[in-house]
Amino acid sequence: MKKIEIDAARLKLLRAEHKISADGLATLIGSNSVQMWRLESGKHTTSIDFLKRLVPVFGVKDVASLITNDTQRAVFMASTKSPKAA
Numbered sequence: 001m002k003k004i005e006i007d008a009a010r011l012k013l014l015r016a017e018h019k020i021s022a023d024g025l026a027t028l029i030g031s032n033s034v035q036m037w038r039l040e041s042g043k044h045t046t047s048i049d050f051l052k053r054l055v056p057v058f059g060v061k062d063v064a065s066l067i068t069n070d071t072q073r074a075v076f077m078a079s080t081k082s083p084k085a086a
Helices: 008-017 022-029 033-041 048-058 060-064 070-080
Strands: none
Touching: 008 033, 022 033, 022 048, 048 060, 048 070, 060 070
């Protein structure tokens, strides 16, 4: 699923809470500062795959809180659940 809109202000807040710069976050998740700027400016949408790269840094619930659309948030949450052991 592409074209997921995120709450740009919430992303900036999460970074500040974790004391991570935009460049530092980009490096941690294998992205670049331009991508971070686009997301934090609210001028760019993203994908579930990109958001999953944020999970090790912020955790599933905090990353889910960035997604502004309830349906997209539910799809993201379902995609991050590990399969149950058989």
